[in-house]
Amino acid sequence: MRDHVTKTATCPGCGNGIAAQAILMAIDQLELSMDDFIFVSGIGCSAWIPTPLFAADIMHTTHGRPIAFATGLKLGLPGKKVMVISGDGDLCAIGGNHLIHAARRNIDLTVVLINNFIYGMTGGQTAPTTPRGLRTITSPYETLEHPFDISSMVVAAGAPFVVRWTTYHPRQMTRCIKKALQKKGFSLIEVISQCPVQFGRVSGLGSGVNMLKYYKENSVSITKAKDVDPEALEGKIIVGEFVDREKAELTEEYARIMRQAAEED
Numbered sequence: 001m002r003d004h005v006t007k008t009a010t011c012p013g014c015g016n017g018i019a020a021q022a023i024l025m026a027i028d029q030l031e032l033s034m035d036d037f038i039f040v041s042g043i044g045c046s047a048w049i050p051t052p053l054f055a056a057d058i059m060h061t062t063h064g065r066p067i068a069f070a071t072g073l074k075l076g077l078p079g080k081k082v083m084v085i086s087g088d089g090d091l092c093a094i095g096g097n098h099l100i101h102a103a104r105r106n107i108d109l110t111v112v113l114i115n116n117f118i119y120g121m122t123g124g125q126t127a128p129t130t131p132r133g134l135r136t137i138t139s140p141y142e143t144l145e146h147p148f149d150i151s152s153m154v155v156a157a158g159a160p161f162v163v164r165w166t167t168y169h170p171r172q173m174t175r176c177i178k179k180a181l182q183k184k185g186f187s188l189i190e191v192i193s194q195c196p197v198q199f200g201r202v203s204g205l206g207s208g209v210n211m212l213k214y215y216k217e218n219s220v221s222i223t224k225a226k227d228v229d230p231e232a233l234e235g236k237i238i239v240g241e242f243v244d245r246e247k248a249e250l251t252e253e254y255a256r257i258m259r260q261a262a263e264e265d
């Protein structure tokens with residue numbers, strides 16, 4: 001490799017580059033400045049999407065904790081756009097409580113959650129998203145547990161804007177990230193993304209291209225899914241906008257209470 005070529009932490013065929021591109025396209029199309037943003041990530045391959053390549057303020061934090069750091073940042077600097085980018089293991093296993101409580105509180109964060117159904121960076125361990133029955137290095141016979149449906153869980157926790165797309169849908173992903181950035185409140189963009197090295201190996205789906213074909217053939221829009229027998233949707237990936245609703249937002253409510261307290265003093 002020539003010396004001036006930018007190096008990336010990502011394996012060939014990984015979906016993380018597609019997600020990075022969709023995020024940057026959304027920021028560009030909204031004509032926002034990278035100076036308006038603070039990016040926050042945890043630990044995992046997906047956490048390396050902003051670091052070190054985004055020319056912006058980035059906090060690469062500890063495993064499972066990016067939403068906790070982001071909550072503090074947003075309350076301290078409410079004028080900043082705070083975007084969390086991290087993986088399914090980081091945000092739904094060790095960090096699962098931070099995710100649901102941030103959704104419940106409705107704090108103005110944009111969370112891009114890269115769901116590759118596995119712990120990619122640490123060698124392919126079972127995650128709370130791993131499909132039942134799959135053999136991984138930590139479930140050598142089969143995964144016995146039922147996986148989370150992340151988007152539905154975050155809707156149930158109270159988030160006002162929740163969408164799911166796959167890396168086969170980069171334009172839809174960009175459109176929804178733009179919507180999320182314009183929305184005051186907690187937004188989740190769940191990105192179903194290929195990890196050919198770990199998930200591709202254990203699932204037999206193999207290469208990144210094969211996994212993209214799989215997403216193309218098995219995605220069903222949420223509008224169509226509403227009219228389909230749930231049994232026929234077994235194994236399908238439901239994509240689209242799960243919810244878009246209005247709700248009082250925490251940093252604005254906090255500012256209101258602070259003004260009220262000052263007036264009463």
Ligand SMILES: Cc1ncc(C[n+]2csc(CCOP(=O)(O)OP(=O)(O)O)c2C)c(N)n1
Nearest residue numbers: 043044045046063087088089090119120121
């Ligand atoms: C407290 C703590 N526990 C465990 C780890 C090891 N660890 C690092 S990343 C990771 C999982 C990452 O999975 P995910 O968030 O899905 O990211 P991916 O690599 O799949 O993008 C684990 C278990 C750690 N760094 N810190």
Ligand code: SF4
Nearest residue numbers: 010011014045120195
């Ligand atoms: S291990 Fe998987 S998730 Fe991590 S960079 Fe490689 S392909 Fe991507």
Ligand SMILES: [Mg+2]
Nearest residue numbers: 087088118120
């Ligand atoms: Mg993962």
